[in-house]
Amino acid sequence: MTDFKESFYAAPGEHPETPTLCSAVFPVCRRRARAENWTLIEGTATWAEPGGLINAETWEHLRGEILEQVQAALPLDGIILGLHGAMVAQTCDDCEGDLLSRIREVAGPDVVIGATLDPHSHLTRRRLEAADILIAFKEFPHTDFVDCAESCVDLTLRAARGEIKPRLSAFDCRMIEVMPTNAEPMRGFVDQIKAHEGRGSVLSVSIIHGFMAADVPDIGAHIVVVTDDHPELGAYLARDLGMQLFDFRGRTKPQLLSAGEALEQAQNAPGCPVVIADIWDNPGGGVPGDLTILTKLALDRQMSSLAVGSIWDPMAVRICMSAGEGARLSLRFGGKTSATAGAPIDAEVEILKLVRNAEQSFGQSRVPLGDAAAIRIDGIEVVLNSVRSQAFSPDLFSNLGIAPSARKILIVKSTNHFRGAFEALASDILYVSIEGLYPNNPLTNGYRKLTRPVWPIVENPHAELESA
DSSP states (O other): OHHHHHHEEEOTTOOOSSOOTTOTHHHHHHHHHHHHTOOOOOOOEEEOOOOSOBOHHHHHHHHHHHHHHHHHHOSOSEEEEEOOSOOOBTTBSOHHHHHHHHHHHHHOTTSEEEEEEOSSSOOOHHHHHHOSEEEEOOOSSOTTHHHHHHHHHHHHHHHHTTSOOEEEEEEEOOBOOOOOSSSTTHHHHHHHHHHHTTSTTEEEEEEEOOOTTOOOTTOSOEEEEEEESOHHHHHHHHHHHHHHHHHTTTSSSOOEEOHHHHHHHHHHOSSSOEEEEETTSOGGGTSOSOOOHHHHHHHHTTOOSEEEEEEEOHHHHHHHHHHOTTOEEEEEESOOSOTTSOOOEEEEEEEEEEEEEEEEEETTEEEEEEEEEEEEETTEEEEEESSOOOOOOTHHHHTTTOOGGGOSEEEEOOSSTTHHHHTTTOSEEEEEOOOSSSOOOTTTSOOSSOOSOOBTTSSOHHHHHHHO
């Protein structure tokens, strides 16, 4: 529960006017309720940075809190939820499906239930049966989470007023893949699915990418279509788009470099800053974010004009806070959480800046970093944070007194979300693959609960199904 409260927790009515990634439905609903004079009853909003299974006590407490709020608010015309969709607890593989189905039991069959999802989620039969409307962000990086909320709120209101009768259709693409939408072929595919929306009875089309690190039965990519009472059309369109997506397998990942290759290319690049993404040490994927391998290699090469954002190390931050800005001291930081995170770095450092309750931006939202410190070792600067977070924006650096545009190289820990804000700043963007904690290869991840055939574990799962 501490992880939730450190990241974001808002009791009913206390959600800020700015959205978070998965709670944009709150400010969107407020605007619509004020403009249209309907009654909005808010529930709890909370999220935690991914970090393995949620303990049973925390999950059951949060689920019970929300169910009690729904019960107390009855009767209702509609219920709108901002969900992520990849939550797994010690006692539940499908937390969002469990929550939706229990809300349906409490609210009854006639209440319209709409929900937004992060595309890095799962899609289960339980969710499809409990909800009337499911809409996922289309973009990765997730630059459209407010647009997604607006669409979900609009369709839920229209359904509650009897203007539409939403029906959900879905197709299982049977693949596990990383699919950034800023480059082809995914860029064109997202534009294609957007063109279907509003055409005829098609209300919404979403891609569920899946969350590769989860061991759940329904892991993998899906297409979800919402139609106005045309489930057959929805099923046809979902299958057609799903097979197109399946044809992209193996062609959507960015080029991945080794640590040495990435540093060398960045150092020799004519422009600056060059952004290097340490994609598997991404706290947004559930790992700690304290890997030191790339930073240590840069130090060994005596590189300069290089900034790292960020390394999670609450203990090192606390030591820096005690020492104060301007202090010089011997500091051990990073590499504390696993044998694969690299060794801790021991160095003489200068403390450049300290910020209590630091933040960075992600679109319109504010993302907590906790207490944070900027330190310098020779020509390299490092942001240390006490609340885990991936890199979203250059203000991760500037809020700690480091001018990102004035550095030759910026190392960030993020798979692709950084790109939305860093792209305008960067002269080049490189993706580095360093093996660590994140289970990034479906062939070797050792899923225990996956029983259906999926690519790349099975070369052509659809052919297997047809022959069966």
